[in-house]
Amino acid sequence: MVDFGSGSPAVFARIVYIDSANAYLLGTRDFSYAFAIDPAGGHLKHLYWGAAISPDDVITLAADPADWAMNTPDTIDMRKPGALWRGFESVPRAFTEEIIAQGGFRFDEPTIAVETADGRAGLILRFVKHVIHDHADHRQLTVALRDEFAGIGVELHYVVHDASSVLTRWIEITNDGGRPVHVTRAASASWALPASRPYSVRNFFGHVQGEFQIEDVPLVHGLRRLGSRTGTSGHRGTPWIAVHEGATEQAGEVWSFSLAYSGSWQISTQLSDDGGAHVVMGVSDEEMRCILAPGARLSTPRSLGAYSDIGFDKTTDIWHTHVREIITPRAHRPLPVMYNSWFALQFALDRVSLIEQAGRAAKIGAELFVIDDGWFIGRKDDLHGLGRWRPDPDIFPEGMDGFRRTLGDLGMQLGLWVEPEMCTPDSDVFREHPEWIHGSPGRFWQTHRHQFVLNLGLAEVRDWVVEQISRVVDESGCAYIVWDMNRPLPLGEAVRTTETTHADGLTQVLNVLRSKHPTVVWQACSGGGGRADLGILSSMEFTWVSDNTDAHDRANMIAGASHVLPMATLAHWVTDPQELNPVSDRLQQTASLATRFHASMNGVLGISADLRQWSDDQMAEAASLVTQYKGFRHLIADGRFHRLSLSCPGVAFAYVAPDRSEAVVIVIANPFGYGESNPRLRLRGLDPEERYVLGDLPAQSGRLLMQRGFVLDGTQTASWLLTLARSR
Numbered sequence: 001m002v003d004f005g006s007g008s009p010a011v012f013a014r015i016v017y018i019d020s021a022n023a024y025l026l027g028t029r030d031f032s033y034a035f036a037i038d039p040a041g042g043h044l045k046h047l048y049w050g051a052a053i054s055p056d057d058v059i060t061l062a063a064d065p066a067d068w069a070m071n072t073p074d075t076i077d078m079r080k081p082g083a084l085w086r087g088f089e090s091v092p093r094a095f096t097e098e099i100i101a102q103g104g105f106r107f108d109e110p111t112i113a114v115e116t117a118d119g120r121a122g123l124i125l126r127f128v129k130h131v132i133h134d135h136a137d138h139r140q141l142t143v144a145l146r147d148e149f150a151g152i153g154v155e156l157h158y159v160v161h162d163a164s165s166v167l168t169r170w171i172e173i174t175n176d177g178g179r180p181v182h183v184t185r186a187a188s189a190s191w192a193l194p195a196s197r198p199y200s201v202r203n204f205f206g207h208v209q210g211e212f213q214i215e216d217v218p219l220v221h222g223l224r225r226l227g228s229r230t231g232t233s234g235h236r237g238t239p240w241i242a243v244h245e246g247a248t249e250q251a252g253e254v255w256s257f258s259l260a261y262s263g264s265w266q267i268s269t270q271l272s273d274d275g276g277a278h279v280v281m282g283v284s285d286e287e288m289r290c291i292l293a294p295g296a297r298l299s300t301p302r303s304l305g306a307y308s309d310i311g312f313d314k315t316t317d318i319w320h321t322h323v324r325e326i327i328t329p330r331a332h333r334p335l336p337v338m339y340n341s342w343f344a345l346q347f348a349l350d351r352v353s354l355i356e357q358a359g360r361a362a363k364i365g366a367e368l369f370v371i372d373d374g375w376f377i378g379r380k381d382d383l384h385g386l387g388r389w390r391p392d393p394d395i396f397p398e399g400m401d402g403f404r405r406t407l408g409d410l411g412m413q414l415g416l417w418v419e420p421e422m423c424t425p426d427s428d429v430f431r432e433h434p435e436w437i438h439g440s441p442g443r444f445w446q447t448h449r450h451q452f453v454l455n456l457g458l459a460e461v462r463d464w465v466v467e468q469i470s471r472v473v474d475e476s477g478c479a480y481i482v483w484d485m486n487r488p489l490p491l492g493e494a495v496r497t498t499e500t501t502h503a504d505g506l507t508q509v510l511n512v513l514r515s516k517h518p519t520v521v522w523q524a525c526s527g528g529g530g531r532a533d534l535g536i537l538s539s540m541e542f543t544w545v546s547d548n549t550d551a552h553d554r555a556n557m558i559a560g561a562s563h564v565l566p567m568a569t570l571a572h573w574v575t576d577p578q579e580l581n582p583v584s585d586r587l588q589q590t591a592s593l594a595t596r597f598h599a600s601m602n603g604v605l606g607i608s609a610d611l612r613q614w615s616d617d618q619m620a621e622a623a624s625l626v627t628q629y630k631g632f633r634h635l636i637a638d639g640r641f642h643r644l645s646l647s648c649p650g651v652a653f654a655y656v657a658p659d660r661s662e663a664v665v666i667v668i669a670n671p672f673g674y675g676e677s678n679p680r681l682r683l684r685g686l687d688p689e690e691r692y693v694l695g696d697l698p699a700q701s702g703r704l705l706m707q708r709g710f711v712l713d714g715t716q717t718a719s720w721l722l723t724l725a726r727s728r
């Protein structure tokens with residue numbers, strides 16, 4: 001087996017170069033990934049990705065002639081059996097390569113494609129050198145390839161972290177020739193899967209108010225491309241897919257992928273006739289396309305891959321660990337209980353209403369009071385006001401800082417909503433800098449929700465946004481910012497300036513703001529869940545899944561999002577039933593108050609409701625639910641998450657303490673169909689040898705609770721909140 005060393009047990013990521021085989025072995029105790037340099041042509045052969053293997057195994061794999069020896073990228077050896085016929089297919093097969101450079105006989109979906117001004121489109125990339133860096137908590141391998149003729153260098157980067165079983169990959173392209181080059185495709189990585197069939201794919205689909213719905217489909221022959229072209233990761237789903245062979249939560253191999261990027265993206269899957277499959281993922285072609293000047297360098301976002309040999313449950317744990325340890329390590333604990341003004345007051349903000357809501361929010365236990373859209377000058381509706389980030393003196397005669405002090409007297413901190421990438425046509429910023437807007441006059445210079453998008457690809461726009469939002473934070477003393485984005489970017493005009501996309505520009509802006517205001521907590525939002533992805537979570541602690549707050553819809557969306565996004569990164573609100581709700585006439589929201597709370601407790605609990613309308617009984621019930629949440633929120637934040645199976649339609653989630661001493665289980669179900677009323681639930685993740693106290697039940701072993709399960713008692717409810725503690 002691989003020698004993982006005898007150092008600290010936490011240190012187990014390794015990258016090894018095996019000289020005798022010209023091969024690389026990367027991995028942790030949980031997985032191995034291997035590839036080799038083809039001695040004949042200097043191309044990179046993919047060898048393996050799966051459960052951990054030894055360097056000897058890699059030597060065996062590197063010597064296997066398979067497809068490569070028969071059909072190298074340079075020649076088709078007609079003496080090999082079947083060569084003539086195989087030569088009509090992509091050569092080499094895409095699933096045997098580390099990078100698929102368009103050109104020659106590579107007919108499969110490429111990783112990279114460039115064109116020169118004289119119309120040549122094709123690259124032949126050959127090995128130049130490699131470097132392995134040993135950092136304190138991760139190892140990095142960089143392999144440099146080059147096309148001598150085109151003057152194009154490509155670096156493939158691989159990172160393995162000690163604290164995570166995700167493999168991180170990306171590429172960088174350099175034009176060191178003398179002429180500009182059109183880059184028409186620059187994906188972050190191609191990922192090869194072992195030849196096998198039938199494969200299935202799990203991915204998300206959806207729309208505004210219908211985000212994160214799960215789709216399971218067979219991987220069919222040919223090419224399937226998922227993605228977003230809106231300039232955000234979008235409502236159709238976060239850039240994540242899983243490829244598997246009929247895996248369940250607890251069994252089967254799963255290869256899953258995500259892109260840490262918050263702009264337009266694409267993930268293509270391709271199944272070949274002989275069962276080989278590969279996945280190509282990166283920024284969408286429209287957003288990546290650019291002219292690379294001589295001497296220029298183009299970098300791609302991180303493409304992440306995870307291998308699980310124990311179904312979707314382990315897959316989820318790998319992603320949650322990676323996000324918690326590597327992507328968003330600035331854990332904000334405890335998770336705040338927040339109130340948000342949007343579903344109560346929308347744009348009708350006035351001081352008296354806000355103070356009334358604040359007083360009642362404090363009574364039920366809110367710790368943070370977020371004033372959503374409408375607090376700044378001119379914002380009485382969505383026609384005006386964006387771009388002028390000054391508090392409306394009619395609403396806040398004592399200034400925002402004065403209002404913050406009023407909240408402080410109630411024991412709450414202030415949060416503010418902003419949408420800094422936007423301006424309305426009546427704003428000074430638009431009048432003074434029309435050249436800052438995406439699109440150009442007469443060419444896709446369109447408003448959407450009555451607003452333009454400021455081009456964060458431009459350094460001066462980034463500086464302006466930093467200045468505006470810094471001032472808002474400094475003058476208000478707010479502790480929390482909700483950063484919204486309520487429209488797509490136009491296609492048709494160049495969406496990237498030199499090497500920076502709008503999404504890259506956003507990351508730069510947020511990094512500066514975070515370093516200027518290190519105590520502020522940031523939450524993403526984009527017309528609901530348009531920016532719930534691993535790109536935005538590298539700059540913000542929390543994100544927003546959807547504006548759909550219906551308890552049952554929300555619970556299903558959480559089940560989808562939970563595959564890759566940890567619960568501690570997701571914010572949810574308890575909202576009012578439809579008749580009291582000014583925001584959406586499409587939400588059903590028929591669930592009881594308790595069920596609405598239970599659904600929203602699967603993350604950062606928020607309330608966005610007109611609390612002035614709540615009866616004393618409702619206020620008391622809400623206060624008791626908030627107190628309950630505060631008692632177990634450490635488990636929501638840092639417990640091991642499991643999706644449980646339930647004997648009726650619905651979802652059930654368990655959050656188990658790392659030492660398995662306690663757990664909380666939340667079930668949102670429709671138990672009344674077909675005359676059923678008492679669904680059965682089996683737990684997961686407990687210590688089988690320990691005994692647990694669950695509600696009024698006599699203590700029983702973790703084994704029984706997991707193997708046999710138990711009946712959820714009650715005919716009147718659609719949700720259950722259960723806490724378990726190890727009995728002493």
Ligand code: DGJ
Binds near residue numbers: 486
């Ligand atoms: C869209 C968001 O998803 C809502 O929650 C709210 O903040 C509105 N924008 C405000 O305009």
